[in-house]
Amino acid sequence: xxxxxxxxxxxxxxxxxxxxxxxxxxxxxxxxxxxxxxxxxxxxxxxxxxxxxxxxxxxxxxxxxxxxxxxxxxxxxxxxxxxxxxxxxxxxxxxxxxxxxxxxxxxxxxxxxxxxx
Amino acid sequence: xxxxxxxxxxxxxxxxxxxxxxxxxxxxxxxxxxxxxxxxxxxxxxxxxxxxxxxxxxxxxxxxxxxxxxxxxxxxxxxxxxxxxxxxxxxxxxxxxxxxxxxxxxxxxxx
Numbered sequence: 001x002x003x004x005x006x007x008x009x010x011x012x013x014x015x016x017x018x019x020x021x022x023x024x025x026x027x028x029x030x031x032x033x034x035x036x037x038x039x040x041x042x043x044x045x046x047x048x049x050x051x052x053x054x055x056x057x058x059x060x061x062x063x064x065x066x067x068x069x070x071x072x073x074x075x076x077x078x079x080x081x082x083x084x085x086x087x088x089x090x091x092x093x094x095x096x097x098x099x100x101x102x103x104x105x106x107x108x109x110x111x112x113x114x115x116x117x
Numbered sequence: 118x119x120x121x122x123x124x125x126x127x128x129x130x131x132x133x134x135x136x137x138x139x140x141x142x143x144x145x146x147x148x149x150x151x152x153x154x155x156x157x158x159x160x161x162x163x164x165x166x167x168x169x170x171x172x173x174x175x176x177x178x179x180x181x182x183x184x185x186x187x188x189x190x191x192x193x194x195x196x197x198x199x200x201x202x203x204x205x206x207x208x209x210x211x212x213x214x215x216x217x218x219x220x221x222x223x224x225x226x227x228x
Contacts, residue, residue, distance in 0.1 A: 004160070033215065040125065042205050042218030043161065056215065091160055105151075106216065108160030 002026070004109035006092050012115045013082045021077045021112040023092030031095040032075050033106060034067055038088045046090075049075060050098050082116045089113045120144055123206055123219030132228050136193040140206035140219045143187065147208040147217075150182050152191045155203045155221065164204075165191065196226045 005024040013019050025032050031050055035043035036059075045059040051072035060067070064082075069075040079086055093106035123140045130136055138152075149168055153161035165180040167173050167189075173180045179192040189208075193200055203221040 035218075040220065042121075042123070042207075042220045043216075044218070045215035048215060059215070093160070105163050105166055106161075108162065110158070110160050 004092055004094055004107055006090075006109035006112050008112055009110065010113050010115075012117065014117055015083060016081050017116075018078065018080045019082055019114060021079075021090050021114070023075045023077070023094075023109060025073065025075070025092070025094030026096075026107055027073075029094035029096050029107070030098045032069055033093045033095075034075070034077050035091040035093065036061075036088045037091055037111070043091055046077070079114075082114075084116050087114055087116045121206060121208060121217050121219045124222055125220050127223040127225060129225045129227060130196055132196060132198060132226055134196050134226070136196050136200070136224060136226075138191040138193075138204050138206075138222050138224070140189050141187055142189075142208060144210075145184070145187060146210050148211060149209045150180070150189050151207045151216070152178075152180055153205040153207055153218075155205060157202075161205055198226045198228045201225045 007022045033048050034046040036046055037043045047060055047067045048056040049069040052069050064080045066078045089111040091108050091111045093108045095106050121142045152165040154164050155161040167180050167182050170182050170184045177194045181190045203223045205221045206219040207216040209216050
């Protein structure tokens, strides 16, 4: 497709389960970002990749959160031992520009809505 | 105090009204300023992008940045029901730092 694709769109997990969220960015986009958006809040930065390199993971809230982009295209955000406070929409965004030239024009996917019971 | 403050609304206006949306911020190092629009259950999409201070116009939309006051605005002229969405301001320090978003203002334009 032409846009950023995320799956699953909706995920319900029991507390303590592990989840994996997938992002397929726009083809050829160098930069990939994960954001977390809680209900009624703006997106909050989690982590950033330039190609396969994870250049910034300062926003990951705990060591239960892990992200990878092994071949510089598709990325997976994994959350281990999910907690209720992890309930949120997880947004993936990509940009054709690399670090140092990223002016903030991001193309977002529709998000994966995670509900932890 | 959050780095970026934005009144969450909701804001309800009649069709054809001029809408003014605003954000304030605390860190004077922000240089890049954006407005994103987010429809319900969709991802944000970029509306306007401004570097440093000044105005930028695109059709019915005008973005203003006042760095001396740490204040940015988005004006929507001749508002339409299709403008009903959440409007998020966002800013970054440089080309390689992540965006910091406001919490968004929910706008409803009533026909």
